[in-house]
Amino acid sequence: MDYNGAIMEYKKAELEFEKDTNFTMLGLINTRLGEIYEKTYEDENITIERYSKAAQYFKLAKDSLRTADSYKSLGRQFMFTTRRDSAEFYLKRAISYMPQSLIGSDIVADNYYLLMNVLIYENKLEEAKAIGLLQRKHCNPDINNALAEIYIKTDKPDSALILYNDYKSSWTELDKLI
Numbered sequence: 001m002d003y004n005g006a007i008m009e010y011k012k013a014e015l016e017f018e019k020d021t022n023f024t025m026l027g028l029i030n031t032r033l034g035e036i037y038e039k040t041y042e043d044e045n046i047t048i049e050r051y052s053k054a055a056q057y058f059k060l061a062k063d064s065l066r067t068a069d070s071y072k073s074l075g076r077q078f079m080f081t082t083r084r085d086s087a088e089f090y091l092k093r094a095i096s097y098m099p100q101s102l103i104g105s106d107i108v109a110d111n112y113y114l115l116m117n118v119l120i121y122e123n124k125l126e127e128a129k130a131i132g133l134l135q136r137k138h139c140n141p142d143i144n145n146a147l148a149e150i151y152i153k154t155d156k157p158d159s160a161l162i163l164y165n166d167y168k169s170s171w172t173e174l175d176k177l178i
Contacts, residue, residue, distance in 0.1 A: 027057035068097035091115040109140040116146040
């Protein structure tokens with residue numbers, strides 16, 4: 001739990017791997033630094049900078065999964081700020097970088113779920129609904145939860161109830177809304 005010590009060691013490692021231009025390691029180092037800054041609530045701009053650098057390095061390493069994960073981290077970081085348009089941008093980017101072999105997986109569904117939440121918050125309900133309906137075939141409870149929230153917000157409680165009954169074992173917050 002020595003965050004300052006960890007930051008110093010990661011920065012030393014970063015200097016070493018910059019010499020070798022080991023893009024994967026540089027991406028991993030920046031990911032960890034972003035996580036540390038995020039956990040310690042340091043300057044959010046540093047967190048964003050580190051996740052951005054990680055994405056750039058993973059792109060150079062041609063590692064699409066880690067690039068997508070870096071963009072997801074950026075999107076998640078922007079969700080907590082007033083810059084939700086940036087959250088939307090980076091979450092869409094994360095989805096676009098996901099390897100085709102993972103389509104339909106929980107990893108991809110989580111990206112869609114986060115994006116739907118941003119869109120719901122921005123009151124872009126039709127766009128969020130379209131995403132949810134396309135993703136519904138993968139039977140992810142979080143996607144269905146977001147869809148049900150959209151139906152409640154658009155005065156379609158019967159549709160929300162149908163989704164709720166299909167997946168109620170995994171929901172908690174939706175109970176209160178219904």
